[in-house]
Amino acid sequence: MEALLERIKKGEILIGDGAMGSLLMARAKDLIKGKSPEFINLSRTDILEEVAGLYLEAGADIVQTNTFGGSPLKLSDYSLDDKTEEINRAAVRAVKKVVEGRAYVSASCGPSGKMLKPYGNTEPEEMSGSFSRQLNVLIDAGADIICVETMTDVKEAVLAVRAAKEISPSTPVMATMTFDKTPRGFFTMMGVTIEKAAKELEAAGADIVGSNCGNGIENMILIAKEFKRFTALPVIIQSNAGLPEVRDEGVIYPETPEFMAEKSKELAAAGVSIIGGCCGTTPEHIRVIGETIRSL
Amino acid sequence: MSILERIAQELEIGEDEEVAKLTQNALNNGIPAREILDNGLLKGMDVVGIKFKSHEMFLPEVLMAARAMQAGMDLLKPLLASDGGTGRGKVVLGTVEGDLHDIGKNLVGIMLKGAGYEVIDLGSDVPPEKFVETAKRENSSIIGMSALLTTTMPAMKRVIAILKEQELSGKIRTVIGGAPVSQAYADEIGADAYSYDGANAVVCVYKLLG
Numbered sequence: 001m002e003a004l005l006e007r008i009k010k011g012e013i014l015i016g017d018g019a020m021g022s023l024l025m026a027r028a029k030d031l032i033k034g035k036s037p038e039f040i041n042l043s044r045t046d047i048l049e050e051v052a053g054l055y056l057e058a059g060a061d062i063v064q065t066n067t068f069g070g071s072p073l074k075l076s077d078y079s080l081d082d083k084t085e086e087i088n089r090a091a092v093r094a095v096k097k098v099v100e101g102r103a104y105v106s107a108s109c110g111p112s113g114k115m116l117k118p119y120g121n122t123e124p125e126e127m128s129g130s131f132s133r134q135l136n137v138l139i140d141a142g143a144d145i146i147c148v149e150t151m152t153d154v155k156e157a158v159l160a161v162r163a164a165k166e167i168s169p170s171t172p173v174m175a176t177m178t179f180d181k182t183p184r185g186f187f188t189m190m191g192v193t194i195e196k197a198a199k200e201l202e203a204a205g206a207d208i209v210g211s212n213c214g215n216g217i218e219n220m221i222l223i224a225k226e227f228k229r230f231t232a233l234p235v236i237i238q239s240n241a242g243l244p245e246v247r248d249e250g251v252i253y254p255e256t257p258e259f260m261a262e263k264s265k266e267l268a269a270a271g272v273s274i275i276g277g278c279c280g281t282t283p284e285h286i287r288v289i290g291e292t293i294r295s296l
Numbered sequence: 297m298s299i300l301e302r303i304a305q306e307l308e309i310g311e312d313e314e315v316a317k318l319t320q321n322a323l324n325n326g327i328p329a330r331e332i333l334d335n336g337l338l339k340g341m342d343v344v345g346i347k348f349k350s351h352e353m354f355l356p357e358v359l360m361a362a363r364a365m366q367a368g369m370d371l372l373k374p375l376l377a378s379d380g381g382t383g384r385g386k387v388v389l390g391t392v393e394g395d396l397h398d399i400g401k402n403l404v405g406i407m408l409k410g411a412g413y414e415v416i417d418l419g420s421d422v423p424p425e426k427f428v429e430t431a432k433r434e435n436s437s438i439i440g441m442s443a444l445l446t447t448t449m450p451a452m453k454r455v456i457a458i459l460k461e462q463e464l465s466g467k468i469r470t471v472i473g474g475a476p477v478s479q480a481y482a483d484e485i486g487a488d489a490y491s492y493d494g495a496n497a498v499v500c501v502y503k504l505l506g
Contacts, residue, residue, distance in 0.1 A: 032396075113402070118363075119363075187351060251445060
């Protein structure tokens, strides 16, 4: 398969996958109950394979692993940190087995759940060491891409990006942060602006930068444009299907596949290189977005 | 500017050493501990809560403010306790049964710890009985509950009902929060307080224990 960054350089827009948690919940609710979603990786790799297959079939060029909370610091919340190796290796293997080179295996690396000093209690060395332990396994197991995602503290994101680049300089690293729209512009929960995110992630060695999760795809169009102003790196956008709305029947994400696909055209026009989904998106969202973008 | 106003201001910008120094000065000047708490530290924390809500302050600054609050509280706590009032206590915290959403609950935990409380975090999907049993066992006077789903919110009501059954209402107080939760819902189910975010949760807990 041609290298990801080469394809982007040629102007191709690649399609990411959609939400993972909801698909896992639907298949292993009892198994996850009170535990980390990564607990599945220890016994039910068949579910990981099934979900990867759904997104591959839907036309995703990039399929993510179930390793969002797979850093030992995060796993320690569930006393699973001694299973870091097995949890991360099994997740990469499962996706790799299914996609068989037809899509890139993107290894997800989410926040540690801890906060850095001085506002938190965690030393940067400890956090960095935790990311290294996870990333070592992900890269060794054969991940094609590392995806540092849903970050709100740029210092934490930078530690993860640097750790990945130290282990394997040639493995492309995507780094995405989650922004909220405020009357004063876009900020992460930790107060990071898009300008700061773009510049610091690029300086840390990220190959692709952007945003995931968030408050819906219309905001993402604005976020993408702002990223493009502050960096020449390729931009990735993986949007939620809107903000969850609480209805009698449960939580609903309001944005339909058709709506998101229509808006994805504006992401493409803004120069975004990878378009995927986050919370609330389904294989159907990815299928319709993919068809729309490929027909441009 | 009065010394209490200065305490509030230094707390807001997270200057823990300055807050400790001013708090000690205020005590040396004979200002009662309760007044320093109410008109200095808590006043500062109120402003932090408002600025956090209006996106003028973000989490790191709020956490630094909580740390400054702790620095002041360390000096006031022994005096408040002998004053007949309670100092900081323990908070039992969790996301209610059937609900796995824990980001908001975790933030509340971080903020409370920052403000010097002992937090017993029961995680997510916590059965009602477990909230009450833990609070009893740990001698905690506050239960904090979080829910993101309208379908799981009623679990809060069950915790309050168990407290009533066991004649613990008023001894163990409840603070509730989460996206679908409101003051109106807190009133409806008889919760002792509704908190709209982490900084506000600290203020709520102080007020309940004060």
